[in-house]
Amino acid sequence: MGIGDRHLKDVGPSENELGQLLVSWRERLDPRRIPGIDTQRRRLRPGLTQQEVATLTGVSVTWYRALEKGQQADFSDGFLQRLTMTLRLDETERGMLFRLAVGRTPEPTRLAVDAAVDDSMQALLDAQLPNPAYITNLWWDIVAHNEPQADWFPWIPYERNTMRWAFLYPEAREQLVNWRDDWADPFLAQIRVAIAHNPESKELKKLRDDILAGNQEAAELWRENRSQVHPDGDIRRFRLPHHQKEEVPVKIMALAPLRNTQLRFIVLMRDWAPRQP
Missing domain, CATH: 1.10.260.40 (lambda repressor-like DNA-binding domains)
Known part of the structure; x- marks a missing residue:
């Protein structure tokens, strides 16, 4: 620009x-x-x-x-x-x-809401302490999270969508270690599968279109036609804000509540296993 x-x-x-x-x-x-x-x-x-x-x-x-x-x-x-x-x-x-x-007022920034996310679901999020945990809807808007999530992801008050943050905000490249291969590529693969399973979703298609229009590397990766259903069990590295750029390997635990399987319950667990040289 x-x-x-x-x-x-x-x-x-x-x-x-x-x-x-x-x-x-x-x-x-x-x-x-x-x-x-x-x-x-x-x-x-x-x-x-x-x-x-x-x-x-x-x-x-x-x-x-x-x-x-x-x-x-x-x-x-x-x-x-x-x-x-x-x-x-x-x-x-x-x-x-x-x-x-x-010359105009923007739409207010706020987390999405979902009827399936009640007090008991929030209590389950809070029970994951000290691990960050959050819930997203079908098109990756965050609908609930615990306090460690807000500490690891200080962008939450400004952008409620995890995919938009990852692709459309330069700060994401600083926090997501090996951004292109470990994060961007699998994220796009997940979006592709979500659209295939929910072809009627206008929100998913708009998410895809906004990301591809706003990020040239994402457009290049999209043409590789990769698919991934979920990140459950993946180990990726995250650079913590406010912590002298500490890099933390995390294991992504991805779950779905039976009451609404379109929701994603994500827990980021520190992976303490020693890395192979």
């Missing part, structure tokens, strides 16, 4: 409310708590740089600088949502970002 040759109109300093907010939002962040920021190679100081924000939102630093300067352009909802997560904006701040950037 970039400005290209589009005509841009500069806004005077006193009028550039969006730019002033963006500067204050990025300068208040703790870089140690943001996946993808190498705090060992930069002088530790509060806030993110323009370059870091640009990288984490998938745009050029020239493009992002123009945004902070108040130059007008067409901003996609996808970019504004990535910026919301990168800057860790709350719902009020997110509304300000959309209103000042595109």
